[in-house]
Amino acid sequence: MDQEELSEEHANAIKTAFKIGGLRKLHEYLDSENNKWKTIPLNIAVTGNSGVGKSCFINAFRNVKRGEELFAEEDVVETTKEPTPYQHPQHPNFVFWDLPGVGTGAFPKMEYLKKVKFEKYDFFLILSSQRFTENDHWLAKEVTKAKKRFFFVRTQIDVDVMKRNDLKETEVVEKVRDDCLKKLKADGFCEVESKLFLINNKKSTTYDFDKLTTRLIETFPAEKREALVLSLTVLTKDVIKAKQTALQKRIFLYAIASAAGAAVPVPGIGVAVDIGILFGAATDFKKQFGLDDQTMENNALALDTTVELLKKKLELKSFIISASVKSVTGLCASVAISKGTENVVKFAVPILGSVIAAGLSYAVCVGCLTSLLRAISEDAHTLNEQMMEMLSQSPSISDAFE
Incomplete structure (x- = not known):
């Protein structure tokens, strides 16, 4: 103002x-x-199957390191038994929610939205370390029906790069991107180019981490956008602006x-x-x-x-x-x-x-x-x-x- x-x-x-x-x-x-912005609740849901790097992403986005009080434990097996909140260390009303994957024993698809209290979240980030699954697609469509926003986030791009040492890094990244886009479009998602982001949780300065943050700001509910901007501590060129x-x-x-x-x-x-x-x-x-x-x-x-x-x-x-x-x-x-x-x-x-x-x-x-x-x-x-x-x-x- x-x-x-x-x-x-x-x-x-x-x-x-x-x-x-x-x-x-x-x-x-x-x-x-x-200081009113500090009182505005910001709730971002992070979901995906076990081993996709949800906890690692939550730590990276909040700039929390291992050994610090609010660190989210990272494991390759499913450790999330119920929606788990992780507050931002400087702004307690800014919360990332680690959600159990869709279709797990305690969270079957037909009861999933009710059990995770779907309505409380401002935004959904759907993570995958390989291909996005049928359950991921289902959740994205349910989010859209409820007039809420989501992004597909493809993690562990650094692993793909290391596996394909016969190709240049940029070639591997574009190959992964094209494959994801092709499969998402085949499942009926339109304009998915603006909803897909490739990241390496260990290095937020690489790949699409900056673009993801910028797009999150742009598409967050308008009444909460300024609170989100002022809550961010992982700085990029666009965040600083x-x-x-x-x-x-x-x-x-x-x-x-x-x-x-x-x-x-x-x-x-x-x-x-x-x-x-x-x-x-x-x-x-x-x-x-x-x-x-x-x-x-x-x-x-x-x-x-x-x-x-x-x-x-x-x-x-x-x-x-x-x-x-x-x-x-x-x-x-x-x-x-x-x-x-x-x-x-x-x-x-x-x-x-x-x-x-x-x-x-x-x-x-x-x-x-x-x-x-x-x-x-x-x-x-x-x-x-x-x-x-x-x-x-x-x-x-x-x-x-x-």
């Missing part, structure tokens, strides 16, 4: 909160709105709160902003893009280096910008009060009222946070590209991420 797109209902809620409880109530309301778009729409929340507080005058332009709120926004942005201290330490450890050397090598701008109060106020001072800023000034004054003299403060905050978000997202792209390059060059590094 950009400032130009703010609904009358939302604007009235902001004004009412301020009128009733002043700055405290306003900040409570804005903080609640800013989607996160930047979602966070840009939320900047007005931080800016209104900062302008309402109007705590610290910025040297040179005489405009007051709340530096604490700007630091809070910077912290939120960094965590979203995997640039927080803990994630950077994990990356540095995997690359056998230090965080400081990694930052220096990659010339990460966001760490310089947001490292101190001086740098943040300097960034605010560098934001031009131009014609482009007048629009956001006109937006803020009717909501907060001239009694707080918020218009100009709001404009500076929007400009400052937009610049900060751009720098952080650029750093995320830089880090992601560098990590992918290093992973592709060193098997030992790759192993550290499994």
